[in-house]
Amino acid sequence: MKFFIKTTLTCAMLFSATLSMAQQGETVKIAWIDPLSGLMAAVGTNQFKTTQFLAEEFNKKNRSGVKFEIIGLDNKLSPQETASALRSAQDQGARYVMQGNGSGPALAIIDAIEKNNARNPGKEMLFMNYSAVDPDLTNSKCSYWHFRVEADTSMKMEALTTWMKDQPDIKKVYILGQNYSHGVQVVKYAKEGLRLKRPDVQIVGEDLHPLAQVRDFSPYIAKIKQSGADSVITGNWGSDLSLLLKAANDAGLNNVNFLTYYAYATGTPTAMGSASEGKVFNVAYAHHNMGGDIQKSMEEFKRKMNEDLYQPSIHHVFSLLDAAFAQAKSTDPVKVAAVMEGMKLKSFNGEIEMRKSDHQLQQSLYVTRWEKKSAKYPYDAENSGYTLAPVKHYAPYVSSTPTSCQMKRPNS
Structure with a gap:
């Protein structure tokens, strides 16, 4: 036994x-x-x-x-x-x-x-x-x-507008995005963030365009130029960002900064090249030189x-x-x-x-700037000779946004 x-x-x-x-x-x-x-x-x-x-x-x-x-x-x-x-x-x-x-x-x-x-x-x-x-x-x-x-879109905009609060040269902003949920949310949270942190900033234009359908962004660039904007906020990604920045460079739009979410994605570093040096900024959870x-x-x-x-x-x-x-x-x-x-x-x-x-x-978020690679920031994005170098780090609590989620759990 x-x-x-x-x-x-x-x-x-x-x-x-x-x-x-x-x-x-x-x-x-x-x-x-x-x-x-x-x-x-x-x-x-x-x-x-x-x-x-x-x-x-x-x-x-x-x-x-x-x-x-x-x-x-x-x-x-x-x-x-x-x-x-x-x-x-x-x-x-x-x-x-x-x-x-x-x-x-x-x-x-x-x-x-x-x-x-x-x-x-x-x-x-x-x-x-x-x-x-x-x-x-x-x-x-x-x-x-x-x-x-x-x-998410709101978290990134929370970090981006926190950074914009300390940029006195930003006075006139144009908001451009893709016409679907993310693009609409970028507009919403950009307006909210600026209203709370930089009420002096003037929003001089706003546009939404079809997702992944526009091949020529020159008409949008002409509107941005005419508006007198010094900065463009965009959540565009993929070809919609690459073609937008290429059009800006082709038009010689040298006095306008682009504040982006996805400047690191395939094709965009190549589209930026030397012409975008110092005028494209990105907000994300990582960067080229981690x-x-x-x-x-x-x-x-x-x-x-x-x-x-x-x-x-x-x-x-x-x-x-x-x-x-x-x-x-x-x-x-x-x-x-x-x-x-x-x-x-x-x-x-x-x-x-x-x-x-x-x-x-x-998680932490970073604001980065497109600039020449260097000994300090050596990563060569798409063999362009340029990189996204960090200019500001934000701890998770800075960009953490509240939730309205009413989570329905199994057996609850």
Whole structure:
């Protein structure tokens, strides 16, 4: 009898140990869903390569012992195509989803996953959003199954207008953006931030244009020039920013600064070149010259791909998942979501925290300026000879914005 009890306890301990290491050697399929065709294909392709590259890095060093497998799916920047791609991802066994370009596709993923997880217990999916930044996604439209690792539009504008408060040369501002949720939110938060921090600043123009459809921005540049603006605030990204800045340079618009969100993305450094020196500023959670391990990753990526790794928020995705797998001792999205809420980690931009109330990552932000690379800031963006050099760092509390999220948790 004693032998039986001892044997039973030993088996139970071994079983428990096996469970605690259940994720060791497991393959975790992640569906990456973003544009690989159309005007934003260059942006999406770079981010897909970044995701594959960082997955391979984490496969070599992760704490949890899992193997990340990336399934790339083209959504053509369309919410409808996104829903179709998500179904394909499910058919291929993916229970984790990554997406970042466009808040419309992000919302389509949230809606689809909410329905799937309610109808199919045991087959839940989790959405890791690395760059869709509409604040509503973690406010009125927040979801327990959605985690955003990028700073949202309001957070970036909070940092940018805090910086603008101390720039007396900024007196007249033109706001230009893409006509969808993010672009509309940029206008809203720019006006609010300036009203509170720089009520003396005059907004001399405002325009919204179709997303990823404009090929000639010269008419917009003519309006900016006519307005007398000394600064342009824009949340444009991809070809919409590259073509805008190229048009400004072609028109010799040398006395206007551009205050941007995405000047580091594929094609934009090349479009800026020497003509934009000193007049393009960017607000983001990272920059070209971060140092440390992320700098090594950026340099290795450039050596292998001959292009820039400009979306290190994807690194946050793998860091959080890896830590959550290890802590949960499981890759089950239900268990992983539970431990990822409120998680704090040391990352490339300092301590980050996945805020429990709305699943919005809290992190440092930087304002940078486009200038010649130097011994101090040596990263050569797209082999242009120029770089985004930091001019101001803001701790997480500066850009942290309140949330109206009423999180509906499973079994609550």
